[in-house]
Amino acid sequence: MLDIKFVREHPDAVREACRRKKIEADVDGLLQLDQRVRELKTVFDEKKAEQNRASKSIGKLSPEERPAALQGVKTLSEAVKDLEAQKKEAEAALRPLLLQVPNIPADDVPDGDTDEDNVELRKVGEPPTFDFEIKDHVELGRSLDIIDIERATRIAGSRTYFLKNEGALLELAVLRFALDHMVAKGFSPMLVPNLVRRVAMEGTAYLPGGEEQAYRTVKDEDWLIGTAEVPLTSYRMGDILEASELPVKMVGWSNCYRREAGTYGKDTRGLYRIHQFQKVEQVVLCRADADESLRWHQEILANSEEVLQALGQPYRVVNVCTGDLGRPQIQKFDIETWMPGRRGYGETPSASRFHDFQSRRLDLRYRSETDNRPQFCHTLNNTVIASPRVLIPILENGQQKDGSVVIPEALRPYMRGQEVIEPKQ
RNA sequence: GGAGAGGUGGCAGAGUGGUCGAAUGCGCUGGAUUGCUAAUCCAGUGAACCUGCUUUCGGGUUCCGAGGGUUCAAAUCCCUCCCUCUCCGCCA
Numbered sequence: 001m002l003d004i005k006f007v008r009e010h011p012d013a014v015r016e017a018c019r020r021k022k023i024e025a026d027v028d029g030l031l032q033l034d035q036r037v038r039e040l041k042t043v044f045d046e047k048k049a050e051q052n053r054a055s056k057s058i059g060k061l062s063p064e065e066r067p068a069a070l071q072g073v074k075t076l077s078e079a080v081k082d083l084e085a086q087k088k089e090a091e092a093a094l095r096p097l098l099l100q101v102p103n104i105p106a107d108d109v110p111d112g113d114t115d116e117d118n119v120e121l122r123k124v125g126e127p128p129t130f131d132f133e134i135k136d137h138v139e140l141g142r143s144l145d146i147i148d149i150e151r152a153t154r155i156a157g158s159r160t161y162f163l164k165n166e167g168a169l170l171e172l173a174v175l176r177f178a179l180d181h182m183v184a185k186g187f188s189p190m191l192v193p194n195l196v197r198r199v200a201m202e203g204t205a206y207l208p209g210g211e212e213q214a215y216r217t218v219k220d221e222d223w224l225i226g227t228a229e230v231p232l233t234s235y236r237m238g239d240i241l242e243a244s245e246l247p248v249k250m251v252g253w254s255n256c257y258r259r260e261a262g263t264y265g266k267d268t269r270g271l272y273r274i275h276q277f278q279k280v281e282q283v284v285l286c287r288a289d290a291d292e293s294l295r296w297h298q299e300i301l302a303n304s305e306e307v308l309q310a311l312g313q314p315y316r317v318v319n320v321c322t323g324d325l326g327r328p329q330i331q332k333f334d335i336e337t338w339m340p341g342r343r344g345y346g347e348t349p350s351a352s353r354f355h356d357f358q359s360r361r362l363d364l365r366y367r368s369e370t371d372n373r374p375q376f377c378h379t380l381n382n383t384v385i386a387s388p389r390v391l392i393p394i395l396e397n398g399q400q401k402d403g404s405v406v407i408p409e410a411l412r413p414y415m416r417g418q419e420v421i422e423p424k425q
Numbered sequence: 426g427g428a429g430a431g432g433u434g435g436c437a438g439a440g441u442g443g444u445c446g447a448a449u450g451c452g453c454u455g456g457a458u459u460g461c462u463a464a465u466c467c468a469g470u471g472a473a474c475c476u477g478c479u480u481u482c483g484g485g486u487u488c489c490g491a492g493g494g495u496u497c498a499a500a501u502c503c504c505u506c507c508c509u510c511u512c513c514g515c516c517a
Contacts, residue, residue: 041475045486052486055498059443066497073497197508240435240472242453367435367453374472 001360002101017104020322025100033094040087047083051076103357105322106331112321125314127338132401136341137392138270143403145424159274166421171387173414178280178307178385182251190252192231195222200234203362205328212261228252229381232283240374241366248285271388280384285377293378297353300382301333304349310410313393314338316345328357340396351382
């Protein structure tokens with residue numbers, strides 16, 4: 001959610017943002033309503049002040065003097081009530097309009113319609129070449145006896161899986177490796193609620209709008225998180241932080257649940273697009289300073305790149321274009337890892353910065369040391385690693401002619417030193 | 426699941442129709458004192474919004490969980506909802 005003052009003062013920037021992001025928002029209607037709200041407020045304030053003065057003086061009157069004075073104030077009070085109703089109605093209509101308004105994309109976000117227009121910033125690592133016919137992760141998972149999708153489907157439906165044997169250990173290894181990497185960088189490790197109230201979903205801007213994408217419990221209205229970003233960013237909701245507490249650097253580990261509605265027939269094979277996975281996620285809360293925000297954006301992006309590099313995975317970084325950017329983001333960098341089975345790069349981590357778009361909804365503020373007024377924090381987040389999706393490149397890139405898979409060195413300490421996963425049959 | 430208690434400023438915690446944006450304590454800021462630190466003393470210290478010949482100065486409105494009601498007047502009375510806690514039961 002943007003500051004209404006900002007919209008008022010920079011309507012053209014807001015219209016430009018709508019145009020670039022291809023998001024509809026009634027900016028003119030919003031501005032007209034804002035004007036009306038302020039006019040009503042001025043009139044209401046004046047009348048109410050008059051009433052307050054009159055009321056106050058009644059308290060000081062003697063019992064004999066009161067009845068006469070009461071008559072006059074009563075009509076005044078009725079007029080005030082009427083004005084208040086009008087004002088409230090206008091204010092209530094304002095919020096939904098404001099919620100439609102997208103955040104302003106950064107200048108260096110490329111224009112475009114879909115992810116095909118995302119701009120590649122850099123490639124790191126060379127996709128491996130194979131002198132044999134490669135298997136994809138589904139085939140490898142079966143021959144190594146580490147992934148079972150068929151049986152999962154029987155008991156849990158589409159887009160589900162079992163990880164077993166080294167598959168289970170490999171997932172825990174990669175997650176733990178990612179977590180340790182972030183803890184070494186000063187991020188606080190957090191195990192978070194996976195089931196949250198509506199406020200947290202709304203505060204992080206997943207609701208309203210994302211109802212179809214999230215699971216909800218039937219008896220209580222609780223939501224299964226699609227990412228640890230939800231509880232982590234909401235963690236200090238409603239607080240006024242001391243400036244000395246910033247930046248808040250957190251790394252959370254959670255299960256993530258996504259309905260993947262509207263994706264029927266898309267990415268149906270294997271572990272790419274599934275209903276449940278585990279993710280290590282980094283979240284930063286920092287001062288309301290665009291430059292500082294940008295520096296953190298680069299840093300959290302680098303953190304995730306370091307993890308992929310340590311795992312020896314070839315990847316590229318793309319600057320996500322306006323049409324593929326969500327409403328809340330200023331800018332987003334996706335990291336795409338080479339997946340031989342797809343003969344291309346597949347999305348893995350995704351680093352976003354929001355400025356105060358989320359914190360305004362969450363009422364997440366800090367008291368700056370310069371001027372003493374509370375200000376909204378800036379929020380950022382990035383995936384460190386999401387599994388089992390990351391197992392796809394690890395298995396596919398690491399496969400050998402004999403059907404075995406080499407475990408990245410960085411993970412071996414978490415696998416009791418195991419170097420290779422051998423085929424079972 | 427059964428019974429009860431409660432939601433007040435950065436925090437703790439008074440306040441049960443007007444003198445309450447709200448006592449007191451802690452914290453914080455400034456000052457005094459002080460070999461240093463601590464302690465002590467004095468002063469200040471909520472937020473949002475509107476507005477004033479945008480002047481580190483003023484005026485106003487709103488906010489005591491949320492929403493509604495009673496009243497000239499509500500933190501205080503009534504209703505609805507949300508949330509938290511305690512005890513009992515059940516249980517990983």
